[in-house]
Amino acid sequence: MARALSVRGLSTVFPSPQGMLTAVDGVDFDLAPGEILGLVGESGSGKSVTLRSILRLVHAPGRVTGQVLWGGRDLLALGESEFRKLRGREIATVFQEPMTALNPVLTIGRQIDESLRAHTRLDRRARRARAIELLDLVGIPAPGTRLGDFPHQFSGGMRQRAMIAVALAGEPELLLADEPTTALDVTIQDQILKLLLGLRARTGMGMVLVTHDLGVVAQSCDRVAVMYAGRIAESGPVAAVFAEPRHAYTRGLIGSVPRAGTERRPLLSIEGTPPGLGERPSGCAFHPRCGFATDICRTAAPPMENVAPDRLSACWNHAAVAAAREAA
Numbered sequence: 001m002a003r004a005l006s007v008r009g010l011s012t013v014f015p016s017p018q019g020m021l022t023a024v025d026g027v028d029f030d031l032a033p034g035e036i037l038g039l040v041g042e043s044g045s046g047k048s049v050t051l052r053s054i055l056r057l058v059h060a061p062g063r064v065t066g067q068v069l070w071g072g073r074d075l076l077a078l079g080e081s082e083f084r085k086l087r088g089r090e091i092a093t094v095f096q097e098p099m100t101a102l103n104p105v106l107t108i109g110r111q112i113d114e115s116l117r118a119h120t121r122l123d124r125r126a127r128r129a130r131a132i133e134l135l136d137l138v139g140i141p142a143p144g145t146r147l148g149d150f151p152h153q154f155s156g157g158m159r160q161r162a163m164i165a166v167a168l169a170g171e172p173e174l175l176l177a178d179e180p181t182t183a184l185d186v187t188i189q190d191q192i193l194k195l196l197l198g199l200r201a202r203t204g205m206g207m208v209l210v211t212h213d214l215g216v217v218a219q220s221c222d223r224v225a226v227m228y229a230g231r232i233a234e235s236g237p238v239a240a241v242f243a244e245p246r247h248a249y250t251r252g253l254i255g256s257v258p259r260a261g262t263e264r265r266p267l268l269s270i271e272g273t274p275p276g277l278g279e280r281p282s283g284c285a286f287h288p289r290c291g292f293a294t295d296i297c298r299t300a301a302p303p304m305e306n307v308a309p310d311r312l313s314a315c316w317n318h319a320a321v322a323a324a325r326e327a328a
């Protein structure tokens, strides 16, 4: 039975000499079984901390509150051994930094094999064949000769691809992927995205994909959630959000995406920089950079509202933003 992921009121704080710093601030989102959600936003907006919080990888003195419902069970409340059982099998991860995810003292082949052994019923020969196939699918040349290599014998890009192979070996129901293809060249990126989409089509794997690349979101995601200063600013189906953003921040982000063609460009031509954790502005955190800001934006945080079917936005002036898009 495929499961849905429901994140409710997820908040993550880190103590500092200036007091508690809030990196993730009441994040809610839903992921239907087999759905791919793109999580985007500028550097420091809390994307990685959100994924790490879901996976219980934020350690003390950091503190996570809220609920992460996976098929109705709250991952944040599960006992350690129960949680460990489902991590890797039901839920796999790919991180920004591959060296933290790969085991330095085990060969790449062994790490893929362990995942296959734990999560599939393949025999030894079939596992070896599948390991080679997986390395080939993520673009490792001559994969049969690389199974015996240790992570340090791989280049950075190859390690990242090997980490993806390890994560996918167990055919997880859900993949949480943090910039899985960012450091890779475009051909390999496309190959890996195809692999992920193929796996979704075949096994119904759902995915949360953190990326800076709106082209990747357009190409591979069903829905998108835009983060700013630890909160979700807007979410909805990718095509609808890109065609008609309902949050001034989203409008700024996609203003930097070429309208025609598939040319890839990183996010961002919004003036100014996002606030640091200790200096979040009052009201809507985006107001100092926002061309749509009105008085209320400076004093009151906008609530998340249903602004259209299947679309949520937390912007006081979402109607004006939508109208401006039409006029543009």
Ligand SMILES: Nc1ncnc2c1ncn2[C@@H]1O[C@H](COP(=O)(O)OP(=O)(O)OP(=O)(O)O)[C@@H](O)[C@H]1O
Pocket: 014, 023, 041, 042, 043, 044, 045, 046, 047, 048, 049, 050, 062, 276, 277
């Ligand atoms: N362990 C920690 N202690 C204190 N602050 C932290 C910790 N981990 C993350 N932060 C802060 O939380 C904020 C959000 O960080 P996060 O890594 O989630 O950003 P991000 O959206 O993933 O950015 P990027 O696009 O650069 O990867 C940042 O200001 C970061 O410095």
Ligand code: SF4
Pocket: 247, 248, 249, 284, 285, 286, 287, 288, 290, 291, 292, 293, 294, 297, 302, 314, 315, 316, 317, 318
């Ligand atoms: S709430 Fe106000 S400041 Fe925030 S994005 Fe919307 S218009 Fe801009």
Ligand SMILES: [Mg+2]
Pocket: 047, 048, 049, 096, 178
């Ligand atoms: Mg990050």
